[in-house]
Amino acid sequence: MTEHYKTEALVNALMMTGAGPSAEAIAAAPELTDWRYEVNELTGVIVLTGRSEGHPSIPSTELMSTTRVRYVEPEFAFAITSNRIYRLGPRRPRG
Template sequence: MIKASKSGVLDFYHLDQEIARLEALLDDLHQLRRGRHPSAEELAAAPSIDQWSLTTRFVPCLVGLIQGHPSIPQLKLSVTSDLEVINTARGYARTRSRLYALGLRRGETAPEDVQ
């Protein structure tokens, strides 16, 4: 997850690393879609894992009342996909699947209208 500083500045070094990681994943997925699986040489060069099993783990995400989502009812308490970037100073978050405009943080109230 890439987290912006309080002033809204992104850490470009980590952002570039994440871009490279995701581009490599996307390339591998395209190769699999084309029917190309890892070769014996690629598997021999890859790290191996023994005594493995499937499990789940927690990843950063957001939870809140979502509006304007194509498949979630208005203001339904929901959990987003994996959080990739959050920039509270600029009012947005980018999850694995989409961009969100950040509204009020949990526990915050809207400032009173000044007349």
């Protein structure tokens, strides 16, 4: 099993047991709006792209790409990537 799948399995197992991020951690996370799934052309991993609000190093509303997606909450309230948690705002319409 590759490291990616081990990490993904661990995150999913933690989320299923309720040991995921606290409500406070989610509330403090940057928000990603106008987002969608994409495949990073260089690495081949799934990322989220969108506009960030409250990210510590990316200006607000600037289009950005996350690191590898590890978990997306089933109701699309938040996502966990390799580097951080994001609150998920409105999703970009398909098309």
